[in-house]
Amino acid sequence: MLTYEPDETIAHRLDPRSKLAVQMGFAATALAHTSPRALLALSVVAALLLAAARVPLWRTLVAYRFALVILAIAPIVAAVTLGAPWIDVGDGLASARASYRVLLVLLVSAAYVRSTPVRHSRAAIQRTIPGKPGQLLGIGVALVFxxxxxxxxxxxxxxxAMAARLGTERSAVERASTIGVLGLERAFDRADRLSLALQARCFAWNPTLPALSFGRLDYPAIAIAIVLALSAFL
Structure with a gap:
C-alpha cells in the first residue's frame, strides 16, 4: 500500500498545492492526447515526476496490481466483437492506449502520495476551496488516506486466517462471500470506533492545520502545471 514516506526529495520540498496542480495538469493532458508521440512524451514526464519523488516503480506496480489487471483486460474486451471479424484490432489498440494513459496518471498520483503528508493534503484542499465544501472535502481525503x-x-x-483453517480448499464463491461479509463487518466496526474516537478527541471542522507557503521550487512546478494544462487544448 502506498503511503507517505519522509524524505528529502524535490517532491517532498514542494508545497502540496503546486503538486496538486501538476497532477491535475498531467491528468488533463493525458486524457486529451491519444497519439503515440504524445504518450511517449507523457511517459518521459511521468518518469521524471517519479524520479523527483524517488518512487520505487516495482513496489508501485505491485500496489496497483488489481487496477493493472483491469487495465490489461480492457483492451481484450474492447477488441472482441459478436460477429465477423470477431477481433477488431483498432478498438483494441484504442483501448490499450486509454489504459496506458490511466496507468500514467496512477503513477503520477503515487508520486504525490509518497511525498505529501495527509495533514498537508487536507490543508491544501481546505485553503484552496473555501467554506464548508473545502472542509468536507479535506476531511474526506484525510479519512480515506x-x-x-x-x-x-x-x-x-x-x-x-482462512488459509490457516484450510479455507483455500473451499469454492471461489464461498471464499469471496466469506471475505466480503467479514470485511463489511470489520469496516462497520472500524467506522463505529472511528466515530467514537473523533467524539472523544472533540473533532473540529476547522482545526489548526500546518502552515503552507510557496518556495522557489514551487514556481517552476506551477509553470509546469500550466504548460501541461494548456497542452490539453493543443
Missing amino acids: RFLPVLRADLRTIQD
Whole structure:
C-alpha cells in the first residue's frame, strides 16, 4: 500500500498545492492526447515526476496490481466483437492506449502520495476551496488516506486466517462471500470506533492545520502545471 514516506526529495520540498496542480495538469493532458508521440512524451514526464519523488516503480506496480489487471483486460474486451471479424484490432489498440494513459496518471498520483503528508493534503484542499465544501472535502481525503490502509490490513488478516483453517480448499464463491461479509463487518466496526474516537478527541471542522507557503521550487512546478494544462487544448 502506498503511503507517505519522509524524505528529502524535490517532491517532498514542494508545497502540496503546486503538486496538486501538476497532477491535475498531467491528468488533463493525458486524457486529451491519444497519439503515440504524445504518450511517449507523457511517459518521459511521468518518469521524471517519479524520479523527483524517488518512487520505487516495482513496489508501485505491485500496489496497483488489481487496477493493472483491469487495465490489461480492457483492451481484450474492447477488441472482441459478436460477429465477423470477431477481433477488431483498432478498438483494441484504442483501448490499450486509454489504459496506458490511466496507468500514467496512477503513477503520477503515487508520486504525490509518497511525498505529501495527509495533514498537508487536507490543508491544501481546505485553503484552496473555501467554506464548508473545502472542509468536507479535506476531511474526506484525510479519512480515506488513513482509513483505507486499515481496511486493507483487515482483509489480509481475514485471508490469512482462512488459509490457516484450510479455507483455500473451499469454492471461489464461498471464499469471496466469506471475505466480503467479514470485511463489511470489520469496516462497520472500524467506522463505529472511528466515530467514537473523533467524539472523544472533540473533532473540529476547522482545526489548526500546518502552515503552507510557496518556495522557489514551487514556481517552476506551477509553470509546469500550466504548460501541461494548456497542452490539453493543443
